[in-house]
Amino acid sequence: KAGVTQTPRYLIKTRGQQVTLSCSPISGHRSVSWYQQTPGQGLQFLFEYFSETQRNKGNFPGRFSGRQFSNSRSEMNVSTLELGDSALYLCASSRGGNSPLHFGNGTRLTVT
């Protein structure tokens, strides 16, 4: 069974630009969550989508947004990039309910 796939693996962007990251969940998983990992803040929850609806949102500014498609694939978008957005962005999928999250290998975003 294929795991969670995230593309691209690496991205370099300039301040002020916008970026879109993609995530394909494990087949059959309807919940997709996004996390940001930085050395200072650790792993922080961005948002979760379930059946194309945002079910939960973390404490991030509105520049961070996402969506989920009918096949459960998800994208997250960051607009007006800032230097502090440089991080590893992780996507995780689950069946929902009380089941564990399974993570992809992340997209490393560098903002210069």
Place this chain on the structure above:
Amino acid sequence: DQQVKQNSPSLSVQEGRISILNCDYTNSMFDYFLWYKKYPAEGPTFLISISSIKDKNEDGRFTVFLNKSAKHLSLHIVPSQPGDSAVYFCAARSIYNQGGKLIFGQGTELSVKP
């Protein structure tokens, strides 16, 4: 306000011995706890979980213990192997967020020496 804390940033253990990783939490509304292992340049890998209705869960070499009164959980790895060297994160889920929102600790880097 760090609701999940892993107070030891690193731990070094001899191969074959027991590794004990600790995690404390402050939110009494947490009812599901998980441990993840992370290698550099990879995403976290799920290891083992425990519901708040239990105090112990085992899976092979991995055992998680939960002490609700102390708001403390621990992961035991027996016997430890060099391939276990990685960063370990504990995570918790609130009863109010039965989905993908986990609160993570800062991680403990485990080094298992041959």
